[in-house]
Amino acid sequence: MTNKPSKADKNHLPLGGVIPKGGTAHDYSTGGWRKLTPSVDKSKCTNCMICWVMCPDSAIIVEDAKMIGFDLEHCKGCGICAVECPDKISAIKMEEDKS
Amino acid sequence: MAITGTKGATGLTGNTAIAYAMKQINPDVAPVYPITPSTGIVEDFSSYVADGAVDTELITVESEHSAMSACIGACAAGARVMTATSSQGLALMWEMLYIASGMRLPIVLTDVNRALSAPINIHCDHSDSMGARDSGWIQIYSETVQEAYDNLFMAVRIAEHEHVLLPAMVCMDGFITSHAIENINLIGDDSVREFVGEYKPAHSLLDTGNPITYGAMTLPDTYITFKHQQSKAMAAAKDVAVEISAEFGRKFGRNYGLFDAYRLADAEAAIVILNSAAGTSKVAVDELRKQGKKVGLLRPRLFRPFPFEEITGALKHLKAVAVLDRVDSMNAFGGPLFNEVRSALYDLEKRPKVMSRIYGLGGRDYKVADAVGAFEEVLKAAATGRVETLQKYITL
Ligand code: SF4
Ligand code: SF4
Numbered sequence: 001m002t003n004k005p006s007k008a009d010k011n012h013l014p015l016g017g018v019i020p021k022g023g024t025a026h027d028y029s030t031g032g033w034r035k036l037t038p039s040v041d042k043s044k045c046t047n048c049m050i051c052w053v054m055c056p057d058s059a060i061i062v063e064d065a066k067m068i069g070f071d072l073e074h075c076k077g078c079g080i081c082a083v084e085c086p087d088k089i090s091a092i093k094m095e096e097d098k099s
Numbered sequence: 100m101a102i103t104g105t106k107g108a109t110g111l112t113g114n115t116a117i118a119y120a121m122k123q124i125n126p127d128v129a130p131v132y133p134i135t136p137s138t139g140i141v142e143d144f145s146s147y148v149a150d151g152a153v154d155t156e157l158i159t160v161e162s163e164h165s166a167m168s169a170c171i172g173a174c175a176a177g178a179r180v181m182t183a184t185s186s187q188g189l190a191l192m193w194e195m196l197y198i199a200s201g202m203r204l205p206i207v208l209t210d211v212n213r214a215l216s217a218p219i220n221i222h223c224d225h226s227d228s229m230g231a232r233d234s235g236w237i238q239i240y241s242e243t244v245q246e247a248y249d250n251l252f253m254a255v256r257i258a259e260h261e262h263v264l265l266p267a268m269v270c271m272d273g274f275i276t277s278h279a280i281e282n283i284n285l286i287g288d289d290s291v292r293e294f295v296g297e298y299k300p301a302h303s304l305l306d307t308g309n310p311i312t313y314g315a316m317t318l319p320d321t322y323i324t325f326k327h328q329q330s331k332a333m334a335a336a337k338d339v340a341v342e343i344s345a346e347f348g349r350k351f352g353r354n355y356g357l358f359d360a361y362r363l364a365d366a367e368a369a370i371v372i373l374n375s376a377a378g379t380s381k382v383a384v385d386e387l388r389k390q391g392k393k394v395g396l397l398r399p400r401l402f403r404p405f406p407f408e409e410i411t412g413a414l415k416h417l418k419a420v421a422v423l424d425r426v427d428s429m430n431a432f433g434g435p436l437f438n439e440v441r442s443a444l445y446d447l448e449k450r451p452k453v454m455s456r457i458y459g460l461g462g463r464d465y466k467v468a469d470a471v472g473a474f475e476e477v478l479k480a481a482a483t484g485r486v487e488t489l490q491k492y493i494t495l
Contacts, residue, residue: 013325013328015328016202017321017325018203018312019312020311021309021310
């Protein structure tokens with residue numbers, strides 16, 4: 001777990017576990033839970049965006065209407081993207097995390 | 100409401116007094132599900148709502164679990180929230196009680212103490228509130244209708260205090276206090292309004308300009324810190340209770356404090372007992388005092404947090420103490436109040452002998468003769484320095 005709060009932070013955790021503002025999930029790295037890591041072969045990918053729709057963690061990065069990779073700070077390695085990428089294309093592979 | 104011949108006093112049952120106090124507090128939201136013997140509170144209060152005497156949003160829910168869930172939602176939205184229940188109702192709220200306290204929501208609940216099933220029974224004992232004693236709620240016990248009425252105002256202030264922010268439960272004995280009419284002194288509406296003030300929540304779920312989350316998952320990296328904060332708040336609640344009770348005494352002339360000590364200062368033997376049965380025991384104290392017996396009584400008011408240092412200070416000179424519980428912990432050892440009191444006394448070099456007596460379960464009468472009987476046992480232990488029976492049922 002990479003997010004252990006420091007002593008100073010601990011004293012300032014908002015009472016009752018309230019999250020006092022929006023968008024904080026982005027700053028909370030959960031990628032450390034991952035066992036398998038996805039990689040994409042862009043020579044096969046058609047940018048159909050099925051993986052982007054199906055990823056439960058919004059971890060598919062899209063820029064200018066193109067699938068360009070994975071947000072590994074939040075990807076849990078579930079492999080849904082690899083299964084959902086159309087069979088004829090199979091652009092995503094899941095591998096043991098090397099990092 | 101019955102106006103009595105006693106000057107300045109009003110004859111009210113415990114339930115009508117609590118409903119009247121709620122009317123004076125005028126909470127924003129009251130999710131309710133009536134249950135004997137607290138039904139009168141909900142009935143009376145719903146009339147106040149129907150008559151437009153309060154601004155409260157009364158939510159009629161399908162169970163007590165839902166009542167407490169609605170309390171939590173409304174309080175997280177920034178509302179001042181109150182409810183009332185008894186027995187199985189409090190038991191059904193159990194899961195949500197922990198959520199209310201863990202989220203630090205200062206909800207105020209009146210628990211009209213009633214036995215838990217089985218066998219089913221609608222009469223008084225403390226198995227309901229004692230079952231919730233570790234749920235993170237402040238618990239204040241009341242001997243009389245007057246005290247229950249007064250406690251409700253103090254409960255609001257203690258719960259909402261910035262050093263506390265925990266839910267609070269005011270307990271009174273089912274039927275004995277809830278249904279008996281007592282002449283009490285009411286506080287004027289303006290004085291109540293001034294005393295309880297306006298609730299200013301730190302956050303509100305309805306503040307869409309500042310979106311927040313309540314009830315998020317916490318992992319091993321933070322959960323214990325939130326519990327530590329809650330524990331410190333519970334410890335702080337003791338000092339806050341002393342402060343608020345002193346302010347209440349200054350303003351309205353009724354001084355309560357953490358506990359009620361009756362003829363205790365020069366006593367050798369004492370009973371420790373909660374709620375209405377303390378009144379019966381005080382009669383026994385007076386009778387035995389007339390015979391020259393050095394007996395006294397301590398009635399804790401604040402049970403959560405448990406003011407162990409102050410209670411130890413008040414009991415340390417005694418030779419023997421009987422702690423009377425109107426509930427059995429089913430630990431084959433002693434009632435919950437007994438265990439707390441006995442543990443508090445442990446640090447003394449020279450400590451009184453302590454025994455546990457279970458009385459009055461399911462509304463069984465506890466009479467002056469029962470109190471005298473208990474005192475005779477404590478006096479014997481004081482004289483011999485020996486406790487013959489550590490735990491025993493009385494009033495059987
Ligand atoms: S492995 Fe799972 S979490 Fe990671 S990108 Fe694919 S679908 Fe999203
Ligand atoms: S599902 Fe496959 S083909 Fe479609 S965008 Fe994702 S990686 Fe590319």
